[in-house]
Amino acid sequence: MNEFELIRTFFARQPVSRADVAAGIGDDAALLRPPAGQLLAVTSDLLVSGVHFLPDVDPHSLGHKALAVNLSDLAAMGAEPAWFMLNLVLPEADTGWLERFCRGMFDLAQAHNVQLVGGDTSRGPLAIGIEAHGFVPEGAALRRSGARTGDRIYVTGTLGDAALALQHRLGKHRLSEHDFAVLSGRLDRPLPRVREGMALRGLAHSAIDISDGLLADLGHILEMSQVGARIFLDKIPLSPVCRAHVATCGWEAPLAMGDDYELCFTVPPQNVGALEKLRLGSGLRCIGEIEAEPGLRIVDKSGEPYRTALTGHDHFAKSR
Amino acid sequence: MNEFELIRTFFARQPVSRADVAAGIGDDAALLRPPAGQLLAVTSDLLVSGVHFLPDVDPHSLGHKALAVNLSDLAAMGAEPAWFMLNLVLPEADTGWLERFCRGMFDLAQAHNVQLVGGDTSRGPLAIGIEAHGFVPEGAALRRSGARTGDRIYVTGTLGDAALALQHRLGKHRLSEHDFAVLSGRLDRPLPRVREGMALRGLAHSAIDISDGLLADLGHILEMSQVGARIFLDKIPLSPVCRAHVATCGWEAPLAMGDDYELCFTVPPQNVGALEKLRLGSGLRCIGEIEAEPGLRIVDKSGEPYRTALTGHDHFAKSR
Numbered sequence: 001m002n003e004f005e006l007i008r009t010f011f012a013r014q015p016v017s018r019a020d021v022a023a024g025i026g027d028d029a030a031l032l033r034p035p036a037g038q039l040l041a042v043t044s045d046l047l048v049s050g051v052h053f054l055p056d057v058d059p060h061s062l063g064h065k066a067l068a069v070n071l072s073d074l075a076a077m078g079a080e081p082a083w084f085m086l087n088l089v090l091p092e093a094d095t096g097w098l099e100r101f102c103r104g105m106f107d108l109a110q111a112h113n114v115q116l117v118g119g120d121t122s123r124g125p126l127a128i129g130i131e132a133h134g135f136v137p138e139g140a141a142l143r144r145s146g147a148r149t150g151d152r153i154y155v156t157g158t159l160g161d162a163a164l165a166l167q168h169r170l171g172k173h174r175l176s177e178h179d180f181a182v183l184s185g186r187l188d189r190p191l192p193r194v195r196e197g198m199a200l201r202g203l204a205h206s207a208i209d210i211s212d213g214l215l216a217d218l219g220h221i222l223e224m225s226q227v228g229a230r231i232f233l234d235k236i237p238l239s240p241v242c243r244a245h246v247a248t249c250g251w252e253a254p255l256a257m258g259d260d261y262e263l264c265f266t267v268p269p270q271n272v273g274a275l276e277k278l279r280l281g282s283g284l285r286c287i288g289e290i291e292a293e294p295g296l297r298i299v300d301k302s303g304e305p306y307r308t309a310l311t312g313h314d315h316f317a318k319s320r
Numbered sequence: 321m322n323e324f325e326l327i328r329t330f331f332a333r334q335p336v337s338r339a340d341v342a343a344g345i346g347d348d349a350a351l352l353r354p355p356a357g358q359l360l361a362v363t364s365d366l367l368v369s370g371v372h373f374l375p376d377v378d379p380h381s382l383g384h385k386a387l388a389v390n391l392s393d394l395a396a397m398g399a400e401p402a403w404f405m406l407n408l409v410l411p412e413a414d415t416g417w418l419e420r421f422c423r424g425m426f427d428l429a430q431a432h433n434v435q436l437v438g439g440d441t442s443r444g445p446l447a448i449g450i451e452a453h454g455f456v457p458e459g460a461a462l463r464r465s466g467a468r469t470g471d472r473i474y475v476t477g478t479l480g481d482a483a484l485a486l487q488h489r490l491g492k493h494r495l496s497e498h499d500f501a502v503l504s505g506r507l508d509r510p511l512p513r514v515r516e517g518m519a520l521r522g523l524a525h526s527a528i529d530i531s532d533g534l535l536a537d538l539g540h541i542l543e544m545s546q547v548g549a550r551i552f553l554d555k556i557p558l559s560p561v562c563r564a565h566v567a568t569c570g571w572e573a574p575l576a577m578g579d580d581y582e583l584c585f586t587v588p589p590q591n592v593g594a595l596e597k598l599r600l601g602s603g604l605r606c607i608g609e610i611e612a613e614p615g616l617r618i619v620d621k622s623g624e625p626y627r628t629a630l631t632g633h634d635h636f637a638k639s640r
Contacts, residue, residue: 040352044407046366048444129366
């Protein structure tokens, strides 16, 4: 199977066909019609085997996740996803692998009505580059820099589950077979909070997705907004498995490990009523408040300061 | 130097600042304002060390070329470049390497007024993902599928020079020191034919950039347009060095090897006069004509058919 047959077989057939795609796969560039009066939101990620995922990862999960992390970035801007590009470097044209990779990717694409519009394939060590495009009305985008003193800090879903599943897979922390089955989906097939992000337009002052851990990602909001915050450990939403884990092993998984792809966002008090009426499927939990004083203060369940050296993921940190 | 310092030091400072960038580097996604009434052209490439470039490549050339190949794709659509995203996977935060990589990339970005608007960095085996965005008025885009019987086939610049420089560097073909000095710039710092591509709007029926070799890339136009062609070997534009090489070693370099990043395009006879008045810096040469009969016929200087098994680059071809 040559490069062009491979593209025809796996990528030219896809579930989504949008009217705003003037030319998709097959020319030097895709030609797209952005809607008038909206901003174009663009994000991209490059995932390399052995760095961003384990070499023996299930290709269905990899296809899902490579797209999911980009849709999650769009969600964190309040953008509606529309199109994506895919660049694949593959060790070989393994049709079984490609079928499962494409199924994982295109099932998620179909769920969000995003169309693959271009990219490239070549041979080499496995790597995946995806770029996703979406739209958001001017003025409605959720920025990291918008948090204001008095805003309530919220997160969607539960935190720490993906980290526990990863620790189990790496042999660093043992989960029961049942618990791993429950949590592995959080690691392998995270659900980008696209609907939640769009619903937050006009309500939230700021947002980010939690890819590097709550402390690191909330830290970005605080830094960009030049504010501080106070959060309460006993308000952080945890699954039953993670709650049991925290009781014995502490807070590292929900606070400082990434891969949850939940949203963290801030809402001014006057919008809290409207927010809590949204009844989003992921759930929403208020975990603290933005304060004028710089820095992040963490309060434990007895009301005492919780001190930690935990930080989020940094690819170039000296200790790594 | 951590990931965020690295982004601030090398990527947040850049020569181009466009009014249509509502938010660039530093949030979950870039926020961009495409112009009303134009199509958005999007292209992307993923370059991996040891596959797409030699591991000891000069970082200045690599920075230039990683952006150049994407601008070349936009040029082949007749699009005006505007923005790009960069994803870098680096073995280490080597500041000297990064400075030179950024200089190569940003010098070219400045020449074409394209702004870096986002991306990511992480640690791992060297890989570079770039996506470039541009604009082209609806109806003016140069498609691979637009060639019609009777169109004249043109190429810009000269063909085969980058291939000869690469063969020399790989030790497969020896050039004199002087000749290598002349040709190495064609391999390391190809000039994307952006001005030429935009000038062809309304004149050319079809276009492609020559990245995989003339025969392969013209072949894409023929296939997508469902036409054939006749080209004349003695009309193919060659540099003096390549002409001497062809006389002894044959036509593989200019016909079947890539990396020239010149444009190949077709123009109906009634537009030839306007085309030849353009006086583009790269030069233009008519090399043949589109014919109704499928297939590509190559004619040598004595008027005889030139038979060849030469094909262009295919990353998944069985023989590789």
